[in-house]
Amino acid sequence: MKNFDSIVGHEQVIEHMKNSISQNKVSHAYMLVGERGAGKKTLANAYAMALQCERGGPVPCTACDSCKKANSKNHPDIIYVEHEKSGSISVEEIRSQAVDDVAIRPYSGRYKIYVIGDADKMTPQAQNALLKTIEEPPAYAVFLLLTVNADALLPTIQSRCVRLDVRPVSDAQVKRYLVENMHVPDYEADLGTAFAQGNIGRAKQAADASYFDDMARKAIHILKYASSMEIHEWVEALANMAKEPDMIYDYLNIFQVWFRDVLMFKATREVDYLVFKREINAIKQQASQHSYEGIENIIRAADKAKTRLQANVNFDLAMELLFLTIREK
Numbered sequence: 001m002k003n004f005d006s007i008v009g010h011e012q013v014i015e016h017m018k019n020s021i022s023q024n025k026v027s028h029a030y031m032l033v034g035e036r037g038a039g040k041k042t043l044a045n046a047y048a049m050a051l052q053c054e055r056g057g058p059v060p061c062t063a064c065d066s067c068k069k070a071n072s073k074n075h076p077d078i079i080y081v082e083h084e085k086s087g088s089i090s091v092e093e094i095r096s097q098a099v100d101d102v103a104i105r106p107y108s109g110r111y112k113i114y115v116i117g118d119a120d121k122m123t124p125q126a127q128n129a130l131l132k133t134i135e136e137p138p139a140y141a142v143f144l145l146l147t148v149n150a151d152a153l154l155p156t157i158q159s160r161c162v163r164l165d166v167r168p169v170s171d172a173q174v175k176r177y178l179v180e181n182m183h184v185p186d187y188e189a190d191l192g193t194a195f196a197q198g199n200i201g202r203a204k205q206a207a208d209a210s211y212f213d214d215m216a217r218k219a220i221h222i223l224k225y226a227s228s229m230e231i232h233e234w235v236e237a238l239a240n241m242a243k244e245p246d247m248i249y250d251y252l253n254i255f256q257v258w259f260r261d262v263l264m265f266k267a268t269r270e271v272d273y274l275v276f277k278r279e280i281n282a283i284k285q286q287a288s289q290h291s292y293e294g295i296e297n298i299i300r301a302a303d304k305a306k307t308r309l310q311a312n313v314n315f316d317l318a319m320e321l322l323f324l325t326i327r328e329k
Contacts, residue, residue, distance in 0.1 A: 003060045004046050008177050008200050009169025010039055016164060017047045018058035026051065026111070027162045029134045029143040031119070033150045034166030036249070037201020040146040043166065044115050045070070048078045051142065052109040066109060077109035081116045089118065091125035099133050102141050111142050119145035120152035127154045134160045149310060168198020182207035187277075191216075194257045194275040195250075205250065215247055219254040224282045226326045227289065234323050238316060248315075249306060255322075256302045262286045263295045301325035 004014050013032075020026045030047075032040040046060065052075060054064040061067055069075040081097045083089040098114050106112045116122070122130065131154065134143060143161075150158060175193040177200060178184040184192055184207050192206030195216075206212045222229075222237050229237070241248055261274045266287035271280055290298070301322045308318040 003049065003062055005059065007039065007042055007046060009173050009198075010043060010166060013043055013164045013166060014046075017043070017050065021050055021058040026142060028137045028141055029145065029157075029161040031145045031147060031150060031153070031158065031161035031163045032166055033147055033163060035148055035199060037199045037205075038166045038168070039200055040166050041115075041117060043164075044144045044146060047144070048075075048113045048115065048142075051111050051113060052077060075109065076107040077111065078113045078115065081114060083118070083121070087121060089116070089122040089126050091123060091129050094122060094126040094129050098143075099129050102133055102138060105138075106140055110140065112138075112140050113142045113144065115144045115146070117146045120147040120149045122153075124154070127157055131157055131160070169200065170198065174198060174200065174203050178203055178207055191257075191275050194260075195253050197253060197256075202250070202253065215250055216254055219251050220258070220276070220279065222251075223255060223258045224279070226323065227286070229327075234320075238319050238323075241319070248309065252302045252306055252322075256299055258283075259295055259298045259302075262290065263292070263299070266290075266292065266295065298322075298325050 004018065007014065032044060034040050049060040049062075049067055049070040050058060052066045052070055053060040054066045055061045060070070062071065066075065070078055073080070079097060079101065081089070081093065083093050098116070102112060102114070104112075116130075130143075133141070134157065137143075145153070145157075145161060147153060150163070171193050174196050175189050178189040178192050179186065182204065188206075192203055192212075195206050195212075196203035218240070226234070241251055257275050261276050261279075261283050264273050265271070265280075265283050271277055274280065274283065276283060287295075305318045305322045308321075309315065
């Protein structure tokens with residue numbers, strides 16, 4: 001488990017967490033908001049470790065018995081709420097793991113900390129059950145709600161949480177992380193950085209060649225031939241992507257990087273600025289086919305597809321709208 005010093009970026013969130021401990025102003029409920037892979041869980045783990053550290057400072061020592069237990073995910077007073085169904089957290093799960101449990105005083109720590117990942121997946125009943133506890137919590141209780149979509153939480157829950165936005169980190173920090181920590185070669189680090197878009201979780205995926213190379217190859221094949229694909233070919237490509245729903249945002253990120261390259265080449269005619277330098281022939285061809293406005297529309301359409309998918313819009317519909325935008329000249 002990482003402590004604050006080993007986390008890449010997120011300086012403002014870390015500073016807030018440290019100050020809350022040093023100034024003894026720890027809130028009973030926090031809402032960490034950011035996209036998947038942004039670092040919400042890493043920050044929550046480090047904060048939980050710091051709160052329980054036996055030395056009592058704003059930075060966990062990592063050496064005391066409490067820190068060692070937190071590091072091994074074996075601390076009795078740091079509870080990670082789990083759920084069986086991937087799409088929802090039930091009221092029974094919230095009650096058994098948090099609401100009923102919070103009445104029991106901490107075993108050894110100063111606090112009793114509940115980390116609720118995918119908090120936006122709590123059913124309305126689960127949220128209402130949790131709300132009653134957040135409204136009148138024991139002095140030792142701290143709830144850390146991790147979410148990609150704050151608006152999926154009840155306004156009454158949002159109003160009782162300190163909101164911490166986990167924003168993208170700089171490209172320079174991502175590239176340095178890939179080169180120094182993941183030992184990625186410089187060219188591949190450029191591609192990984194562009195793909196990550198400030199998300200260290202995605203940067204780690206980019207460093208995993210067995211995952212990233214195959215996904216990038218499939219995405220590039222679609223991109224190179226999308227304008228000439230027949231409808232049935234695009235439907236087949238969609239079906240293949242639908243088999244890997246957890247990867248669809250990665251595909252969309254690759255799509256955006258590609259069309260940023262097309263836009264960059266159209267504006268500068270320079271190859272050195274491109275991420276996909278090895279695909280210069282296809283990029284050059286598409287730069288001549290599309291107008292500036294058309295390329296910008298495609299990049300925005302990929303963003304809209306992400307938003308639609310997060311809002312549970314039908315997958316085929318969201319992707320077909322993107323495909324139609326790509327095919328427009």
